Amino acid sequence: MSEFKYKQAIVVRADLKMGKGKIAAQVSHAAVSAAEEARNRHEDWWEAWLEEGQKKVVVKVKSEAELLQLQQEAAKMRLPYALIRDRGLTQLPPDTVTCLGIGPAPSSVIDKLTGELPLL
């Protein structure tokens, strides 16, 4: 079950009308940016996570408010995170907040924040 000591969670707003390609691009953006945050601030977490095979979970929330609350909690816990805003050139109004990448960080810490959220 928990061979992964480190993981990254990406939280997506399910209340937006995004197609699967759009979701994949936004989630990737969050994954790359949050990983870069981790590399800069917790290089040991980042390295161990890559070595373990980059465990990721993609979960969902129902509103911008829920996403921003998770961001605040991640900040309070001093976790690496990245909040993604879409440029809004295609499917969404400009600067729509679409998703939040948290970690890589120790799985037990990530689970405290996102462990109860449903998978996308």
Place this chain on the structure above:
Amino acid sequence: MSEFKYKQAIVVRADLKMGKGKIAAQVSHAAVSAAEEARNRHEDWWEAWLEEGQKKVVVKVKSEAELLQLQQEAAKMRLPYALIRDRGLTQLPPDTVTCLGIGPAPSSVIDKLTGELPLL
């Protein structure tokens, strides 16, 4: 149109039965791994791409054969790339090849490889 001098393409197999959360996780894996390849081999491309805002396109092919052919072309062109195999614990048989991340690299070069492929 082309304010982005660098981009990353992620090519997904559309012939697999993957849900949108699964696709997002696999594409993110490709994005992080190919970006890491670029950082190690073409740090200037990687830095410029991050600064421009990480332009990504997510496109699709219809078979493993098409994906592997793109991989070979990327290798021949000496582009940074990452081929992703799923561990197959959930929706797919073990070691199924799911997607291919190419770049970041100059947009004109990426377009030669993936410019004709439909968006996911």
